[in-house]
Amino acid sequence: MSKVPKGTTSRRGFLKTAIAAGGATVATASTARAADGDPAILELQEWNQILGDGVDARPYGTPSQFEAHVKRRNVEWLTADPISSVNFTPLHELDGIITPNGLCFERHHGGIAEIDPAVHRLMINGLVEKELVFTMQDLARFPRDNRVYFLECAANSGMEWRGAQLNGCQFTHGMIHNVMYTGIPLRYILETAGLKPNAKWILPEGADASGMTRSIPIEKALDDCMVAFKMNGEALRPEQGYPLRLVVPGWEGNMWVKWLRRIEVGDEPWHHREETSKYTDLLENGNARRFTWEMDAKSVITNPSPQAPILHGPGRTTITGVAWSGRGSIPQVDVTIDGGKNWRKARMSGPSFDKSMHRFYYEFDWDGTPLLLQSRAHDSTGYVQPTKNQLRDWRGLNSIYHNNGIQTWYVNEQGIAENVEIS
Amino acid sequence: MSKSLSAFLIPAVGGAALVLGVGYGLATRSYRASEAEVALAQASAAEERASAEADKVAALTIEVDKLTAAETELTLQIEGLKTASAPARLGDPLPEDETFDLGRTATIDEVAAWNIDVRPDGQGLPLGSGDVMTGEELYTDNCAMCHGDFGEAIDRWPVLAGGNGTLASENPVKTIGSYWPYLSTVYDYVHRAMPFGNAQSLSGDDVYSIVAYLLYLNDLVDEDFELSNENFTGIQLPNEDNFFLDDRTEGELASFSADACMENCKDTVEITARAAVIDVTPDDTAARARREAAATDSGDTVVVEASAETPAREETAAAIEEADDVALVAAGETAFKKCKTCHQVGEGAKNRTGPVLNGIFGRVAGSVDGFRYSNPFKVLHDEGFTWTEERVAEFLAQPKSYIKGTKMSFAGFDDEGDIEAVVAYLKAFDE
Numbered sequence: 032m033s034k035v036p037k038g039t040t041s042r043r044g045f046l047k048t049a050i051a052a053g054g055a056t057v058a059t060a061s062t063a064r065a066a067d068g069d070p071a072i073l074e075l076q077e078w079n080q081i082l083g084d085g086v087d088a089r090p091y092g093t094p095s096q097f098e099a100h101v102k103r104r105n106v107e108w109l110t111a112d113p114i115s116s117v118n119f120t121p122l123h124e125l126d127g128i129i130t131p132n133g134l135c136f137e138r139h140h141g142g143i144a145e146i147d148p149a150v151h152r153l154m155i156n157g158l159v160e161k162e163l164v165f166t167m168q169d170l171a172r173f174p175r176d177n178r179v180y181f182l183e184c185a186a187n188s189g190m191e192w193r194g195a196q197l198n199g200c201q202f203t204h205g206m207i208h209n210v211m212y213t214g215i216p217l218r219y220i221l222e223t224a225g226l227k228p229n230a231k232w233i234l235p236e237g238a239d240a241s242g243m244t245r246s247i248p249i250e251k252a253l254d255d256c257m258v259a260f261k262m263n264g265e266a267l268r269p270e271q272g273y274p275l276r277l278v279v280p281g282w283e284g285n286m287w288v289k290w291l292r293r294i295e296v297g298d299e300p301w302h303h304r305e306e307t308s309k310y311t312d313l314l315e316n317g318n319a320r321r322f323t324w325e326m327d328a329k330s331v332i333t334n335p336s337p338q339a340p341i342l343h344g345p346g347r348t349t350i351t352g353v354a355w356s357g358r359g360s361i362p363q364v365d366v367t368i369d370g371g372k373n374w375r376k377a378r379m380s381g382p383s384f385d386k387s388m389h390r391f392y393y394e395f396d397w398d399g400t401p402l403l404l405q406s407r408a409h410d411s412t413g414y415v416q417p418t419k420n421q422l423r424d425w426r427g428l429n430s431i432y433h434n435n436g437i438q439t440w441y442v443n444e445q446g447i448a449e450n451v452e453i454s
Numbered sequence: 455m456s457k458s459l460s461a462f463l464i465p466a467v468g469g470a471a472l473v474l475g476v477g478y479g480l481a482t483r484s485y486r487a488s489e490a491e492v493a494l495a496q497a498s499a500a501e502e503r504a505s506a507e508a509d510k511v512a513a514l515t516i517e518v519d520k521l522t523a524a525e526t527e528l529t530l531q532i533e534g535l536k537t538a539s540a541p542a543r544l545g546d547p548l549p550e551d552e553t554f555d556l557g558r559t560a561t562i563d564e565v566a567a568w569n570i571d572v573r574p575d576g577q578g579l580p581l582g583s584g585d586v587m588t589g590e591e592l593y594t595d596n597c598a599m600c601h602g603d604f605g606e607a608i609d610r611w612p613v614l615a616g617g618n619g620t621l622a623s624e625n626p627v628k629t630i631g632s633y634w635p636y637l638s639t640v641y642d643y644v645h646r647a648m649p650f651g652n653a654q655s656l657s658g659d660d661v662y663s664i665v666a667y668l669l670y671l672n673d674l675v676d677e678d679f680e681l682s683n684e685n686f687t688g689i690q691l692p693n694e695d696n697f698f699l700d701d702r703t704e705g706e707l708a709s710f711s712a713d714a715c716m717e718n719c720k721d722t723v724e725i726t727a728r729a730a731v732i733d734v735t736p737d738d739t740a741a742r743a744r745r746e747a748a749a750t751d752s753g754d755t756v757v758v759e760a761s762a763e764t765p766a767r768e769e770t771a772a773a774i775e776e777a778d779d780v781a782l783v784a785a786g787e788t789a790f791k792k793c794k795t796c797h798q799v800g801e802g803a804k805n806r807t808g809p810v811l812n813g814i815f816g817r818v819a820g821s822v823d824g825f826r827y828s829n830p831f832k833v834l835h836d837e838g839f840t841w842t843e844e845r846v847a848e849f850l851a852q853p854k855s856y857i858k859g860t861k862m863s864f865a866g867f868d869d870e871g872d873i874e875a876v877v878a879y880l881k882a883f884d885e
Contacts, residue, residue: 317622370723
């Protein structure tokens with residue numbers, strides 16, 4: 032126990048240590064402090080001496096025990112029941128642009144369907160020349176493509192319309208993930224069935240207990256939609272739609288139907304529950320926008336943020352975050368440390384794909400005075416991420432969905448960050 | 455990039471050439487020494503050496519060829535890498551306009567089994583009908599446990615009735631009557647996905663009845679109303695005309711596409727709202743530890759001061775044990791949320807989709823008055839099968855394989871800890 036570095040002791044472990052010491056002073060590694068140097072170097076470490084697990088101990092690898100706090104988390108009061116609920120990607124613990132499969136946020140409407148791929152089928156029906164049924168093996172015979180796309184829930188940041196509410200980047204911005212999909216261009220499947228001239232819409236349907244359905248215009252279906260069976264190289268996770276999901280690049284996550292079992296082709300939209308009673312944007316005058324599919328350009332600083340304070344004190348400091356747009360790529364992100372008085376271009380890093388997450392960094396010398404941090408994304412169409420108040424001027428406070436306003440973190444002298452709004 | 459790598463490769467190739475030059479020089483000099491007595495012997499020896507050198511030359515020539523080929527290949531790879539970084543190379547284009555002879559024709563019955571969706575124009579509605587009074591009964595049995603007796607909703611489940619005139623207010627209540635644009639959506643969704651946890655268990659006529667009752671709860675029809683595929687499309691919901699197509703491109707996009715200010719954009723900045731004041735964020739132990747660590751000094755030791763009130767070790771252990779029991783029951787209450795959709799427990803509990811669970815331990819299976827059990831439970835009842843903690847635990851792990859044919863749609867708890875907690879929770883309601 033004494034060799035566990037500070038800050039990684041679990042709460043339970045810490046309690047045990049405290050009890051063992053009978054409530055007396057606990058000082059980890061304090062004896063070695065007297066020697067001249069770092070105990071991490073001076074003391075022989077357990078892992079430096081004793082043999083570790085062999086190759087078969089972890090046939091499917093999991094992260095280090097010291098990363099156990101890196102996990103998806105739920106906000107219990109948001110929904111009536113975890114079966115129809117959402118949890119959040121820990122953006123503040125990640126770097127680069129790819130979200131690990133086990134950390135991709137979950138949103139289910141009827142729980143996770145556990146489907147045996149041997150009995151999974153994809154049906155194409157409606158306005159097609161031949162109504163078809165495919166097995167998973169049939170699908171594996173189509174030409175495949177590999178694409179990196181973000182998937183953002185339309186309700187990401189939806190709790191922030193009325194002001195700063197949740198104190199953590201995971202909770203304000205974590206309904207997003209970015210993975211590489213392997214799948215079939217949807218147009219191959221539709222063209223194999225043969226579209227009739229009046230085919231204008233498709234209705235993908237999930238095999239789960241919520242029977243998820245959404246209407247998608249045929250132009251999008253034939254453009255860049257995919258039917259995916261792999262994410263980041265391995266089979267889709269059950270919570271992400273195993274064995275098959277629809278990929279609808281740049282459009283709200285609810286349309287990326289998981290556990291995809293059927294695609295109906297029609298001449299009109301269906302106006303189902305998830306595109307009428309939900310996922311419509313109520314404006315200030317009581318009218319509501321429907322079919323708000325595209326995700327507007329957005330960015331957020333992931334570090335520092337309320338769950339990831341600056342611990343090193345003044346001096347060289349790295350700010351990092353992510354940006355994305357449903358309309359293209361992100362050529363530029365600006366960062367301010369003074370609440371928007373002055374902005375500097377951040378350094379973009381890693382691959383830049385259309386409708387994918389982008390990573391940015393901004394390095395500076397922190398003088399230890401409080402900071403008001405913001406990031407601002409520019410997308411390849413020339414769109415600049417608006418402030419929250421600019422958005423409210425257009426939409427009011429009741430929209431729930433599509434909140435892509437600029438996020439502010441206040442960082443105090445100790446480096447502790449808080450979700451705030453500023454003038 | 456390609457240039458600097460070539461620069462690295464060229465000295466390597468040049469070095470090979472230099473070795474070759476030395477080889478030739480040695481051979482030539484040896485032949486010029488032929489006039490000496492020893493010349494022949496030397497020449498002979500030299501010839502051998504020259505032959506050996508020539509072999510080396512041949513070998514080295516091959517090496518040079520290999521290196522040249524390697525350089526060409528590397529240059530190609532570098533070009534490939536350059537195209538892969540900016541702009542990103544997404545791969546070769548996929549074949550255009552191809553169709554594939556894959557899959558098989560769906561049978562009429564297969565399409566009928568899955569194609570149950572309904573559109574506003576009535577496409578997909580089955581033949582049939584249902585009235586408000588029948589709907590009330592079905593609603594009470596199947597829907598009221600979440601949506602409330604009058605559609606007012608329990609906890610945070612969706613509100614189904616009321617909310618008229620609230621859409622432009624600070625607290626809009628979005629119900630079937632106040633918000634939903636089309637009645638077909640109600641039919642489609644109830645038929646496809648309700649009751650929650652027992653989807654597609656209602657007949658077409660059942661759904662007509664429930665939809666009729668929901669119209670009644672929203673004051674849109676009278677209590678003697680009957681809904682059918684005949685009159686369905688004649689009913690318009692009040693809010694239909696207040697929806698419009700996404701118009702972001704017509705105003706928002708232009709206003710958000712102006713040049714962005716970079717320098718001296720404002721004089722003052724004030725904090726106007728703070729999440730810490732609202733304090734609704736789930737507690738994050740790891741983050742809190744780091745915040746606390748940041749707040750103390752930056753030394754390497756974590757010091758917990760013993761306070762005067764610190765209890766003795768045994769008391770602490772006992773307190774922790776007791777706290778563990780309380781925590782287990784509390785964890786059980788949380789885990790029980792998965793059961794709560796159908797089962798009630800505690801004071802005033804009633805049979806819902808599932809039987810009441812008060813006093814389950816020691817009770818014979820299938821014995822709750824007034825609950826309509828499925829056949830396997832009737833059989834267990836007749837056999838005198840009694841619920842014990844172990845049996846409940848086994849059932850909760852895999853309900854469908856423990857009691858084959860059970861109506862209970864729950865798939866089982868994955869986590870043994872959840873089962874232990876639920877059992878502890880249910881024990882708190884022993885009679």
